[in-house]
Amino acid sequence: MNVIRTIAEARAFIQARQHEGSGAVGLVPTMGYLHEGHASLMRKAREMCGTVVVSIFVNPIQFGPGEDYETYPRDEARDLALAEAEGVDAVFIPSVEEMYPQPTKTKITVAEITSLLCGASRPGHFDGVTTVVSKLFHIIKPAYAFFGMKDAQQVAVIEQMVRDLNMDVSIVPCPIIREQDGLALSSRNVYLSPEERRQALVLSGSLKAAQAIIEQNPEVTAGEIRTMLREHITQSPLADIDYAEVLTFPELSPIADSEQALGTDRGVIMALAVRFGRTRLIDNALIQPKVGDSHV
Amino acid sequence: MNVIRTIAEARAFIQARQHEGSGAVGLVPTMGYLHEGHASLMRKAREMCGTVVVSIFVNPIQFGPGEDYETYPRDEARDLALAEAEGVDAVFIPSVEEMYPQPTKTKITVAEITSLLCGASRPGHFDGVTTVVSKLFHIIKPAYAFFGMKDAQQVAVIEQMVRDLNMDVSIVPCPIIREQDGLALSSRNVYLSPEERRQALVLSGSLKAAQAIIEQNPEVTAGEIRTMLREHITQSPLADIDYAEVLTFPELSPIADSEQALGTDRGVIMALAVRFGRTRLIDNALIQPKVGDSHV
Incomplete structure (x- = not known):
């Protein structure tokens, strides 16, 4: 499994895979601290795609002031082991400086469906999500991208962005994974x-x-x-x-x-x-x- | 020369060209009513790229209320003849319904450098520009995109978007073309x-x-x-x-x-x-x- 930390390396990896004719590229975008929910996305991606890339990036611009950006749980070694066990081809795990060498002046905004639910409680959250997901799409160029339905509004927002901006990627929503007693994994x-x-x-x-x-x-x-x-x-x-x-x-x-x-x-x-x-x-x-x- | 009116056809054309290994794709985005300024972009694209696509689309969302969207000059027959004469491979000339089957909920906004000059006089103009240019980039997937420096702020805004969103395209700014007496072509x-x-x-x-x-x-x-x-x-x-x-x-x-x-x-x-x-x-x-x- 390739562990890739720079955008240039990621582009080169994808280009090499496509040159080899290794089939569709699938992307599983995550913020890490991976659990069985993420693993289910990787398995679905493995099923559908010749190349599976998992991205791990705790995206600062989707956290509001006073939210848990600093304390969001991180465990790179465990995450890499889990991805490897799922047969992932590459983990893209860039630094904040790599993704935002300067503060971004550009934002992608989806109107209406972001004004309620988590969008109402977390102003700016979905702008941060759509902006970073579009960056990941432009870097990895997946044919398929896999998202968990626990964040159902996120799935709706990303599908809207993909449709409106004619992004050439299919969004694959995957079912919520729960603990035995019913708690949704998070x-x-x-x-x-x-x-x-x-x-x-x-x-x-x-x-x-x-x-x-x-x-x-x-x-x-x-x-x-x-x-x-x-x-x-x-x-x-x-x-x-x-x-x-x-x-x-x-x-x-x-x-x-x-x-x-x-x-x-x-x-x-x-x-x-x-x-x-x-x-x-x-x-x-x-x-x-x-x-x-x-x-x- | 191919005259392409749907996004599906455009994607198929580009895919076929890339399958043939016909080199880099160059895009010249225009609003039509083509003149020697546009022709100079096409020639530059022809010089640098194996496949040259000119898009012609008067983009409604970059015009404000009371601006000249309805009266913007259009002459498809003349435009196609000019593109053909410049050895362009395909003209992508979609309808408004093809580009916006529903009103777009998604917009791309570039902050700061859009707050002055034309951005101050034409509120929302550059959001419309960046949004449609990103759509065209996602449809045509150019390695190079050619823009005239008459719209210098537009060049700066698009370069900022490309950098911030990691779009895999090189922006090629081209010099202003003038009439004999100095008037910039428009x-x-x-x-x-x-x-x-x-x-x-x-x-x-x-x-x-x-x-x-x-x-x-x-x-x-x-x-x-x-x-x-x-x-x-x-x-x-x-x-x-x-x-x-x-x-x-x-x-x-x-x-x-x-x-x-x-x-x-x-x-x-x-x-x-x-x-x-x-x-x-x-x-x-x-x-x-x-x-x-x-x-x-």
């Missing part, structure tokens, strides 16, 4: 105290309960689901809700309280962001319309 | 009445006079040059000055009135925008530091 889970970790199960628990209700009663309204999610989460005294929303997916349009949550012609996402102490966790569940429903 | 010159056309010579005339003064007296200050340019231009009763500026190039940093215009370690640009009736013309002159000066 590099930030390491911040949780044992008690916070226990109470954090209200995220997946509330989503599961809401899904069960929707299955039993497809006419349930978005407002009823919102109330249900909030009531479930507030059972945990440590939980501080940032948002608990029901939206269309991937457009992320609001669904009125009085409107039926489930649509026949659109996906629905239930999306949560909840703080436990200083740790902000997100989770979501997506309900896609059943094929054929719209033809009844 | 598709918008066609708007001028005969009297406006005559008076418009104050743009190139004032720049030439300023250059002569700088050559005679290298200590002349930026303020003296600004005054000189304005005095020269206002000799034309129809001229309405938008700006007459002296800045560093390519950073486009202001030079104080009291400071010497000419630098030993930086380029200087004198940049003009002047209205004649409803027509806004731009022109500029660049003075690069003499090699060796900084080692004296």
